Amino acid sequence: MHELGITRSIVDIAERTAREHGGNRVTSVTVEIGALSGVIPDAVEFCFEACSKGTLLDGARLIVESIPGLGRCPDCGREQEIDNHSFACGDCGALGLERLRGEELRVKELEVD
Amino acid sequence: MCIDCGCAERTEQAHHHGHDHDGKTIQVGEDLLAKNDRLAAVNRQRFAGHGLLTLNLVSSPGSGKTTLLETTLRTLRAELRFAVLEGDQQTANDADRIAATGVPVHQINTGAGCHLDAHMVGHGVDHFDLANLDVLLIENVGNLVCPASFDLGEDCKVAVLSITEGEDKPLKYPQMFRAAELVIINKLDLLPHLDFDLETCRDYLRQVNPQARVIELSCKSGEGMETWYNWLREQLAKKK
Numbered sequence: 001m002h003e004l005g006i007t008r009s010i011v012d013i014a015e016r017t018a019r020e021h022g023g024n025r026v027t028s029v030t031v032e033i034g035a036l037s038g039v040i041p042d043a044v045e046f047c048f049e050a051c052s053k054g055t056l057l058d059g060a061r062l063i064v065e066s067i068p069g070l071g072r073c074p075d076c077g078r079e080q081e082i083d084n085h086s087f088a089c090g091d092c093g094a095l096g097l098e099r100l101r102g103e104e105l106r107v108k109e110l111e112v113d
Numbered sequence: 114m115c116i117d118c119g120c121a122e123r124t125e126q127a128h129h130h131g132h133d134h135d136g137k138t139i140q141v142g143e144d145l146l147a148k149n150d151r152l153a154a155v156n157r158q159r160f161a162g163h164g165l166l167t168l169n170l171v172s173s174p175g176s177g178k179t180t181l182l183e184t185t186l187r188t189l190r191a192e193l194r195f196a197v198l199e200g201d202q203q204t205a206n207d208a209d210r211i212a213a214t215g216v217p218v219h220q221i222n223t224g225a226g227c228h229l230d231a232h233m234v235g236h237g238v239d240h241f242d243l244a245n246l247d248v249l250l251i252e253n254v255g256n257l258v259c260p261a262s263f264d265l266g267e268d269c270k271v272a273v274l275s276i277t278e279g280e281d282k283p284l285k286y287p288q289m290f291r292a293a294e295l296v297i298i299n300k301l302d303l304l305p306h307l308d309f310d311l312e313t314c315r316d317y318l319r320q321v322n323p324q325a326r327v328i329e330l331s332c333k334s335g336e337g338m339e340t341w342y343n344w345l346r347e348q349l350a351k352k353k
Contacts, residue, residue, distance in 0.1 A: 002259035087320040096323040105145040
């Protein structure tokens with residue numbers, strides 16, 4: 001359940017950023033979670049209420065933007081959507097697709113009062 | 114709304130996300146693992162400064178990581194200077210076993226935590242005299258999920274898979290097997306007693322991570338151990 005630590009990082013980053021900008025209350029926080037990041041958005045949402053209690057994020061809305069995986073075939077070069085179960089190129093069947101996108105794990109933006 | 118826990122569906126949240134408020138929007142763009150990655154970079158630099166080979170051993174609970182370490186240390190401790198960081202939620206059982214080999218060891222108990230992070234490792238190695246070590250072995254918490262996401266500053270992850278676990282572990286936990294540079298298939302001595310198909314396992318591993326080096330061994334019979342020791346020596350030679 002590394003999502004608990006991940007969610008604490010969301011709250012820490014959001015609180016620090018809000019303070020730096022003179023914000024009082026964070027009303028929403030938007031995070032980007034890539035499909036290949038190994039982090040389950042549902043689990044982050046599950047942890048968020050507990051982690052945000054008593055912080056500037058108490059009562060804030062968590063918005064998760066999922067980023068689909070994108071890979072490139074090492075042989076034929078074809079770019080294709082991939083998930084954690086896509087091991088072979090959809091065209092030529094080569095293994096070891098290079099991951100171009102989908103490992104993101106970022107706080108994108110905040111809304112503060 | 115989910116009736117069990119009261120959570121809003123993600124799609125619903127995205128749908129309601131608008132800018133109909135009086136507050137201000139702050140762009141952030143900060144990586145959630147940035148703090149861990151920063152500390153891992155500090156660890157890595159510190160280890161490199163001592164020419165130290167650092168391996169992060171990951172596996173399911175019970176794959177035989179501690180036995181592999183015990184056997185390795187007993188065989189090579191006259192040749193190489195080792196230290197071991199032990200990660201477990203509770204107990205110092207593994208640290209006690211390593212200590213019995215005469216090699217310096219420090220136990221990290223993560224409590225509720227499911228993985229070691231770079232911060233824990235940074236403090237854990239303060240218990241060792243890094244200047245007088247060749248190899249630092251980090252035995253991560255037995256868990257094929259979370260440790261995949263956390264860089265500890267190691268040279269590489271070594272995944273240990275025992276043949277009692279079934280050959281499809283790489284397909285079930287691709288994140289971890291993809292992150293590993295070396296995969297050890299352990300408990301080879303049990304092959305005659307199990308329905309484990311070695312070739313199928315190798316094939317699944319290739320699908321997930323065609324670049325991974327695979328070493329098959331048994332700590333009990335000694336089969337394959339020399340290959341593993343040679344791999345260790347080669348990795349260390351690259352560091353010096």
